[in-house]
Amino acid sequence: MICRVSNVAAWSLALLALLVTAPSAMAADFKVEKHVVGETLGGRPIECNVYGDGDDVFWLIATIHGNEAAGTPLVAKFVEWLEKNPQEVEGRKIVIMPVANPDGFADNVRFNRNGVDLNRNFPAGNWGAADVKPHGATPLSEPESRVLMRVLCQYFPNRVVSIHQPLNCVDWDGPADKMAEAMAAKCKLPLNKLGSRPGSLGSFVGTTLGRPIITLELPAEAGMDGEVLWKEYGDALIAALHYKHEEPAAAKAPAQ
Numbered sequence: 001m002i003c004r005v006s007n008v009a010a011w012s013l014a015l016l017a018l019l020v021t022a023p024s025a026m027a028a029d030f031k032v033e034k035h036v037v038g039e040t041l042g043g044r045p046i047e048c049n050v051y052g053d054g055d056d057v058f059w060l061i062a063t064i065h066g067n068e069a070a071g072t073p074l075v076a077k078f079v080e081w082l083e084k085n086p087q088e089v090e091g092r093k094i095v096i097m098p099v100a101n102p103d104g105f106a107d108n109v110r111f112n113r114n115g116v117d118l119n120r121n122f123p124a125g126n127w128g129a130a131d132v133k134p135h136g137a138t139p140l141s142e143p144e145s146r147v148l149m150r151v152l153c154q155y156f157p158n159r160v161v162s163i164h165q166p167l168n169c170v171d172w173d174g175p176a177d178k179m180a181e182a183m184a185a186k187c188k189l190p191l192n193k194l195g196s197r198p199g200s201l202g203s204f205v206g207t208t209l210g211r212p213i214i215t216l217e218l219p220a221e222a223g224m225d226g227e228v229l230w231k232e233y234g235d236a237l238i239a240a241l242h243y244k245h246e247e248p249a250a251a252k253a254p255a256q
């Protein structure tokens, strides 16, 4: 009898130890780097957080247009999901910019403090092709777009998702049609190729660099509730994370 009681006590202790230690062991399973990669015109830090150190590089950006901010709480939920599923980070490097335009986010405006649309300020071949929005004096005239360019060059992701509002669709540039289909299959947003915007990140990554990039256009009424956003769009982000882009055979061949 005494022996049986002490066995039960031992098992209870072991179980308790497992419950206490398991979550922290999981959370520490991958490398996390939190960087301030630059500063806005208004003096705000621009953050870039990197999860994992594998070779498969995925870049996720929210709120390059400051008044299209639903991507920021959605990205925060994506990070929570990664922390609960550390195996998803294995072999990957997941580069996350939760607010690409912090001044615009604080001011609730599309532009930076120079009144420039950062998503028209990239050195794509079509920069300045249309004059409907301020694109900056030159490509990369703005400190915020230069920071984004530096992050892009440093990590050179093989796929990118940039979250916007309010056009309610999965848009893409470059060789991203299959990635767009995979994401649209996991949410209610329809596929809609909006066409390359002059000097946009989509034009630069998709057309100039030839890498897949998705412009995830959430609806105007998406809101800022992370739980609601995750329920609607979390699976689409996971599909983007899982998507494997195959380079065309010609691009793989070594230069002669």
Ligand SMILES: [Zn+2]
Pocket: 065, 068, 164, 165
């Ligand atoms: Zn936008």
